[in-house]
Amino acid sequence: MSGSTKYVYSFGNSITEGSKQMKKLLGGKGANLSEMCSLGVPVPPGFTLSTEACKHSLKNRSEWPTGLLEQVYTGILHIEKEMRQQYGDEANPLLVSVRSGAAVSMPGMMDTILNLGMNDKVVEGLIKKTENPRFVYDSYRRFIDMFGNVVMGISHNLFEQEIDYMKLERQVKEDVELSADDLLELSCRFKKIYKNETGEDFPEDPKDQLIYAINAVFESWNNERAVKYRKINNIKGLIGTAVTVQAMVFGNMGKDSGTGVCFTRNPSTGEADLYGEYLINAQGEDVVAGIRTPILIKDLAMKKPRVYEDLQNICLQLEEHYKDMQDIEFTIQNGQLFILQTRNGKRTGHAAVKIAVDLVNEGIVDRKTAIRDLVEPKHLEQLLHPQFKSDSFDEDEIIGTGLAASPGAAVGKVVFDPQKAEEAKENGEAVILVRIETSPEDVGGMASAEGILTARGGMTSHAAVVARGWGKPCVAGCHDIVVDYNRNIFKSGDITVSEGDWISLDGTTGNVILGKKELEKTTFNPDYKTFISWVYEEEVMAVRANADTPEDAEVARSYGAAGIGLTRTEHMFFKPGRINYVRKMIMAENEEDRKTALDELLPFQKEDFAGIFEAMDGLPVTIRLLDPPLHEFLPSEPAEIKKVAHDLGISEEKLIDKINLLKEYNPMLGHRGCRLGISYPEITEMQARAIIEAACELQEKGVEVLPEIMIPLIGSVEEFVHQRKIIDRVAEEVFSEIGDSVEYQVGTMIEIPRAALLAGKIAREADFFSFGTNDLTQLTFGFSRDDVVKFLPQYLDMEILQNDPFQELDEDGVGLLVQTATEAGRNIKGNLKIGICGEHGGDPKSIAFAYKTGLNYVSCSPFRIPIAHLASVQATLSNVEMEESKVTELSAVESIA
DSSP states (O other), X not given: OTTSOOOEXXXXXXXXXXXXXXXXXXXXXXXXXXXXXXXXXXXXXXXXXXXXXXXXXXXXXXXXXXXXXXHHHHHHHHHHHHHTOEETOSSSEEOEXXXXXXXXXXXXXXXXXXXXXXXXXXXHHHHHHHSOHHHHHHHHHHHHHHHHHHTTOOOHHHHHHHHHHHHHHHTOXXXXXXXXXXXXXXXXXXXXXXXXXXXXXXXXXXXXXXXXXXXXXXXXXXXXXXXXXXXXXXXXXXXXXXXXXXXXXXXXXXXXXXXXXXXXXXXXXXXXXXXXXXXXXXXXXXXXXXXXXXXXXXHHHHHOHHHHHHHXXXXXXXXXXXXXXXXXXXXXXXXXXXXEEEEEOOOXXXXXXXXXXXXXXXXXXXXXXXXXXXXXXXXXXXXXXEEEOTTSOXXXXXXXXXXXXXXXXXXXXXXXXXXXXXXXXXXXXXXXXXXXXXXXXXXXXHHHSSEEEESSOOTTSHHHHHHHHHTOOEEEOOTTOEEETTTTEEEETTEEXXXXXXXXXETTXXXXXXXXXXXXXXXXXXXXXXXXXXXXXXXXXXXXXXXXXXXXXXXXXXXXXXXXXXXXXXXXXXXXXXXXXXXXXXXXXXXXHHHHHHHHHHHHHHHHXXXXXXXXXXXXXXXXXXXXXXXXXXXXXXXXXXXXXXHHTOOHHHHHHHHHHHOOSOGGGSSOTHHHHHHOHHHHHHHHHHHHHHHHHHHHTTOOOEEEEEEOSOOSHHHXXXXXXXXXXXXXXXXXXXXXXXXOEEEEEEOSHHXXXXXXXXXXXXXXXXXXXXXXXXXXXXXXXXXXXXXXXXXXXXXXXXXXXXXXXXXXXXXXXXXXXXXXXXXXOXXXXXXXXXXXXXXXXXXXXXXXXXXXXXXXXGGGXXXXXXXXXXXXXXXXHHHHHHXXXXXXXXXXX
């Protein structure tokens, strides 16, 4: 084997070849198992096949790289030595599990096979060794089921139906009530299902079983649910899954055995208390599948106090080591505790913030680590999720109460089929997905639904874990409802709810409410205020808001905006009582009539600007001059045309003639932006006067006003100069009229590629740049944002594009223009203020790019400001960490030299 690539890394008491730093190679599960062994945590021995092995296997149609098979057999010898058992041996058999584990947690999306290494002769040997035939036959039927499903693609439902038939025959309700003879019979029936579905006998050779199982888990990387999960969660850049082969320990050996899932803190609330569930006489899949109702972990303290104490101590040890809340899988075999996995636990937004604050207060992490690692931007987004208004429903409207698995409120029409939920999402409909229990195959529908309701399952069931990770309201294990897929209904007592009926879910209380109930925004608690204050202390790049009204500006300021990065003046024109003044200006036959109409509009513009300046006292306000083409202000429907003509006192024919005159083949590239101000300078004059007069009047009242006037859509420096001259002239006129002045800046929105390329010339004339990344993306790609939906999904599926460029900034193309313009502008003016005011200003990855590029600020909608604050600071702290790491590496190299 010398010289061959290392693909297998062993772990156990005698050897530990991996560490938590090797997550990309060994996956989260494999890396953490090795790490736990080095900490002395009781972990069954095993080995992990690297993600590189998976990549090679998938690329070469399951053909393994040279040396891998030999390394796998060496790994088996390692487990045999530690367990003092032999794989495939009849007298002293070793059984193993084969589990997936990517570098990024994907709960339940890939496959697992337990009890590998069993055949008829091994079964006989195990019975002699354990003197527990029921346990052995139970393990065998589980193995046949999982192997048949994962390796051969046999529907799991076929095996489940056979169990249901047998329970009916034996007149029992639970699997655990079946006898050893029943389970022997069930194993035989399962083998018949296997033979009927595959045309082959169940494989008896344990070595063949192992190779088939490893290949199947490799291939599960590309199964439909895993691919969909990665797409939904924007998980990219991974080459495959690692595969861990580990000695089996058994939770189904009797009343002194069990299995469970435990969080070191409550993943819904963040409370510092062990949280989880377990089952006696069961294997791990039973807990997450929700087939049996699990028992709360607190019960373990009374039933098995020594085991509970051991678990508690290990939880404390792992949390302190990993410096984060842990999600732990464990098995109890004959009273002895084993840890099968630990990973950073998925949590709600409320829990994430509380855990971060508590871990800092407990001295486990510092503030910077808490900000950088423990709270994600999406967690803060979840805090903005609505709740039900206190008086929106009566107690008698509650038709069921389940487990409050993931907080928040959701309202929607009932659907039972995940595919229908996806279709509803595409059609803009709000739905609640109702299932008996969810499985990984349902992930698309779960992501599309507003909320999830299940009749079975606990707080660590599939539905609960996935919903919490997404911040999606979920009520799990609602035993008050009975779901009937055949009739597309669920019943709660005498009440029948059909598909299409409205229900409301409260994931915070577990209540299921009949009907469509009213929602309200949540309020921020003290933990949030503490955490966000830490974020503000670390902020380097400012976060501004896109706000068009004084009300928006007040909301923005309450969320911590450092100013207004974009006020779209045209939005003010659509307020009641104003639009017809704009239309009068458009219909004017000459400059004099246009000015008359604009004079009537000026007080309204001035009023809004004054309100925004007052709300942002002491903070900068960037106001964009009129941008959209004029035809957008005119009616299009016949009835509306008739009404507008009447209101303006003109004929319908005259209005229709003007509409046709202004019609453009490509309005995005048409008569808009600065082109309007050049064609009709009186528009720029009116808007400049409204801004400067409002600023001067507010300044007179003691308000600190910092106006920034932004000229849109320039493609040449000459366009900018033309418009700036008008603004400066009008400002001087106002100052002369009132005998006072105010400081102001004039800059431009760079949204045309030519402007980005000529940014050096423009910077000689402009006081600031703001990238309008929406139009810059449209014009760089040649995509219309309104029409791209026709082909963008296909581009993403085929990986022609990795991301929707209108949601996440295209760093290679659009980003290159931003970098080029920034460098050119700063070469002329070293302190040139530059920001982003497009939709990308609220996207965490785009914000990280803005920080790396050296921009002064990003601007986003008011309700995304907390998210942008966090993403901005995380980008800063991550960059600092990278630089410190480079210095450390350099020092190490120099000391060696």
